[in-house]
Amino acid sequence: MLAGLAGEAEPYRRLLKELSGILRAYYARRAPPGIDAEDLVQETLIAVHTRRSTYDTGQPFTAWAYAIARYKLIDALRRGRLHLRAPAEEADDMFTPPAAAGGADAAMAARDLERVMAGLPQRTRDLIRATRIEGLSIRETAEKHRMTETAVKVAIHRGLKSLGGAYGGSDVEGD
Numbered sequence: 001m002l003a004g005l006a007g008e009a010e011p012y013r014r015l016l017k018e019l020s021g022i023l024r025a026y027y028a029r030r031a032p033p034g035i036d037a038e039d040l041v042q043e044t045l046i047a048v049h050t051r052r053s054t055y056d057t058g059q060p061f062t063a064w065a066y067a068i069a070r071y072k073l074i075d076a077l078r079r080g081r082l083h084l085r086a087p088a089e090e091a092d093d094m095f096t097p098p099a100a101a102g103g104a105d106a107a108m109a110a111r112d113l114e115r116v117m118a119g120l121p122q123r124t125r126d127l128i129r130a131t132r133i134e135g136l137s138i139r140e141t142a143e144k145h146r147m148t149e150t151a152v153k154v155a156i157h158r159g160l161k162s163l164g165g166a167y168g169g170s171d172v173e174g175d
Helices: 007-031 037-050 062-079 088-094 106-117 121-131 137-143 148-164
Strands: none
Touching: 007 037, 007 062, 007 137, 106 121, 121 137, 121 148, 137 148
């Protein structure tokens, strides 16, 4: 990625080729029937390419790339009105790269997530965690936090928009 950011075409091409294989395996394990894994691979590669300027070179590339992949999967699940459900104790394993399961990359990704979300109010962090990481629906989250569904949606939208503005993103779809 660093060579690609420096304008070197061949290393960047190799990166995208390797990443496409990793993404195929990632989505093959996580995408339910009815979600085309190959479409997700292509969407993710496009997002990596178009958002490459937002990559923080001081952080692991894999954490950044897997975060994009996870958000693309969540977007696809929402479009298909499907919900990603898992017991809370399995949530870390669900979004951890297979090579890093239980390893340093998973710990760094968790640390990065905490650092990124630290600037948000505690309630907003809790709502985002409940819906984006734990896989709860808006209704379940509203009941859990004793809020209206509309208030949950607004708080999540504002929190994600704030994060997007702080970290170079510009769109928050479907939130």
